[in-house]
Amino acid sequence: MTASRRGSLILAWALSVLLIVALAAVTVSVVALRKQDVRAEDRVGAMRSARQLALDFTTYKYDSWDADAQRVLNDSTGQFKEEFQAGSNSVKTEVVANKATSKGDVKEAAVVSNDKDSAQVLVIVNAVVTNTAAKDGVERRYRIKLDLVRDADRWLTADLQVVG
Numbered sequence: 001m002t003a004s005r006r007g008s009l010i011l012a013w014a015l016s017v018l019l020i021v022a023l024a025a026v027t028v029s030v031v032a033l034r035k036q037d038v039r040a041e042d043r044v045g046a047m048r049s050a051r052q053l054a055l056d057f058t059t060y061k062y063d064s065w066d067a068d069a070q071r072v073l074n075d076s077t078g079q080f081k082e083e084f085q086a087g088s089n090s091v092k093t094e095v096v097a098n099k100a101t102s103k104g105d106v107k108e109a110a111v112v113s114n115d116k117d118s119a120q121v122l123v124i125v126n127a128v129v130t131n132t133a134a135k136d137g138v139e140r141r142y143r144i145k146l147d148l149v150r151d152a153d154r155w156l157t158a159d160l161q162v163v164g
Helices: 003-057 062-074 078-097
Strands: 101-114 118-131 134-151 154-162
Touching (some): 003 062, 003 154
Antiparallel strands (some): 101 118
């Protein structure tokens, strides 16, 4: 075998090895980017659900309490759902008796932690509350911590704590 032929074979072999290495690197990069995309989608989905639940939790009217409370229940699970459901009638009695309303407005939200099946989100909500004693309304600011769990393709609130 001549030197030029041997050089051509070595060059072809080296290019083949480089091509295989490059394909492997591209495959690993695509898989890593896809995992990042899925995690980002999880964060966005959890934050969207937490914002909506915080808004629903702080928005109600005395004459539509049942529907307002049902929105919260529809996006809840576990102990939080049970506790909210158990206390709903006594809260309704107070809300109706005082002709209370509350209109929430989500100001900020941030995902504190998340994985594919759970997330913790902090939400800041301002709400204007009216009732028979405060007909012009009183503004309240809530800092709410929500623990969410994934249920198929939905994020549900498993725990809600007003933390400030």
